[in-house]
Amino acid sequence: MSTDELFAAAKAAMERAYAPYSRFPVGAAIRTDTGAVYAGCNIENASYPEGWCAETTALGHMVMAGGGRVCEIAVVAEKMPRIMPCGGCRQRLSEFTTADAKLHLCDTEGVVETVPFSSIFPRAFDLESRA
Numbered sequence: 627m628s629t630d631e632l633f634a635a636a637k638a639a640m641e642r643a644y645a646p647y648s649r650f651p652v653g654a655a656i657r658t659d660t661g662a663v664y665a666g667c668n669i670e671n672a673s674y675p676e677g678w679c680a681e682t683t684a685l686g687h688m689v690m691a692g693g694g695r696v697c698e699i700a701v702v703a704e705k706m707p708r709i710m711p712c713g714g715c716r717q718r719l720s721e722f723t724t725a726d727a728k729l730h731l732c733d734t735e736g737v738v739e740t741v742p743f744s745s746i747f748p749r750a751f752d753l754e755s756r757a
């Protein structure tokens with residue numbers, strides 16, 4: 627799947643966002659090193675802290691489909707060009723990313739910027755690298 631298609635999967639997921647409280651729909655799509663793609667939207671709750679992010683939904687789909695290593699991520703929010711994954715999602719994504727995973731920051735038209743995931747989450751908390 628091309629980067630444009632990964633973006634399209636993120637945007638389609640954004641259309642499914644359940645965000646009646648923030649009115650800030652977000653979509654994310656992740657591609658694994660086997661080429662599988664999983665997408666997700668944010669899902670909010672009347673008890674506000676119980677809602678969760680689009681990236682987290684996408685990871686849930688990946689794990690339930692058998693897991694994988696994430697090598698490419700696209701995130702889009704209609705109200706914010708170049709949305710960045712929140713801190714919690716950076717940690718959750720880092721559990722599954724490959725060392726050279728790419729993050730595509732998008733607006734509603736497509737990818738605006740691509741950065742290494744490692745550049746936005748250096749020195750992640752990781753139980754295997756305890757010194």
Ligand code: THU
Nearest residue numbers: 648650652668679680710711712
């Ligand atoms: N949100 C995401 O889905 N992903 C992020 O990386 C940042 C924030 C959602 C959470 C909430 O539903 C809405 O955006 C406003 O914060």
